[in-house]
Amino acid sequence: MTSARAELRLREAAAWLAARGADEPILIIGATHDAASELIRMVARERGTGFGWHRMTLGRLAAELAKLALAAEQRAPIGALPVEALCARVLHAMQGAGTLGRLEAVIEQPGLPRALARTLGELRMAKLRPEQLGGELRAAMAGLESELDRARLADRAAVF
Secondary structure (H helix, E strand, C coil): CCCCCHHHHHHHHHHHHHCCCCCCCEEEEECCHHHHHHHHHHHHHHHCCCCCEEEEEHHHHHHHHHHHHHHHCCCEECCHHHHHHHHHHHHHHHHHHCCCHHHHHHCCCCCHHHHHHHHHHHHHHCCCCHHHCCHHHHHHHHHHHHHHHHHCEECHHHHC
């Protein structure tokens, strides 16, 4: 069910959970771990139990499902902060090589590595390759992919 009103969505989810058997194992996927926990608490207050109910985020579920494939590739999943650090390294390398292009105007801004990480993350989630991009984004994407490969890391896009 989709609703613009969170209260309605939560009420429907709680009703569905309350209708489950006491011994039925259930996996609850929430936007955050706390959101899923709050839903369980809400139902458990009425019903008296939520035993056997597991909760996680979509990102955590993806990481769990991908862990065997990542292990086979000898890669470790990483979160947003390490990707930002890799983007800072890429920007530094691009600055040294003189390939910053339009990014040269904002290279001193403290939020640039985070903004680049988010932009490249969105592009990678959309399955775009560096050769499909132009200019500095092409160089930055290629640099990030090179850093990920070198360190045997998997960002969110690789995990998904």
